[in-house]
Amino acid sequence: MTARPEPPAAASTGIVTGNVYEAAGGSETFVTLVERFYARVTEDQLLMRLYSEADLANAAERLTLFLIQYWGGPTTYNERRGHPRLRMRHQPFAIGQAERDAWLGHMIAAVDSLTLTPAVRKALLDYFETASTAMINTPAPR
Numbered sequence: 858m859t860a861r862p863e864p865p866a867a868a869s870t871g872i873v874t875g876n877v878y879e880a881a882g883g884s885e886t887f888v889t890l891v892e893r894f895y896a897r898v899t900e901d902q903l904l905m906r907l908y909s910e911a912d913l914a915n916a917a918e919r920l921t922l923f924l925i926q927y928w929g930g931p932t933t934y935n936e937r938r939g940h941p942r943l944r945m946r947h948q949p950f951a952i953g954q955a956e957r958d959a960w961l962g963h964m965i966a967a968v969d970s971l972t973l974t975p976a977v978r979k980a981l982l983d984y985f986e987t988a989s990t991a992m993i994n995t996p997a998p999r
């Protein structure tokens with residue numbers, strides 16, 4: 858048996874080499890992440906005003922498949938839903954700073970409930986911060 862070469866020391870450099878989906882632990886990680894995220898969303902009245910389906914299972918599945926695809930896993934999201942066009946798909950929901958902060962807060966908590974390398978954690982958090990800001994479509998009331 859020959860020894861496998863050591864994987865790149867991504868955690869020590871703070872850079873994810875290769876695919877974040879794999880480095881994060883594959884689909885199971887994203888299923889758990891979204892389960893924990895939505896468990897928090899269902900307790901949040903500000904956000905629950907935006908969701909029409911009492912059962913959030915479908916919404917959770919769409920977000921899970923999207924994240925799996927975004928981070929380099931299977932492209933099931935696109936096969937089922939077509940191009941993500943996330944800003945367009947969020948237009949029906951009034952998302953202001955408060956909604957964005959609530960969404961991001963729950964996502965940060967969900968990310969921090971997982972055991973991830975520092976590099977993967979940072980990649981996820983940086984993305985969620987930028988993407989959630991981009992979803993704001995309603996100015997704060999004056």
Ligand code: HEM
Binds near residue numbers: 916960988990993
């Ligand atoms: C900024 C705060 C955000 C709020 C309040 C919000 C809210 C919502 C709501 C109400 C839905 C409809 C439920 C559904 O049918 O799936 C939805 C869908 C979705 N959201 Fe968000 N969202 C936010 C940010 C984000 C971000 C940052 C992402 C990606 C990283 C994201 C990804 C998605 C996806 C993939 C869907 C399903 C799209 C589809 O295929 O129809 N959302 N969101």
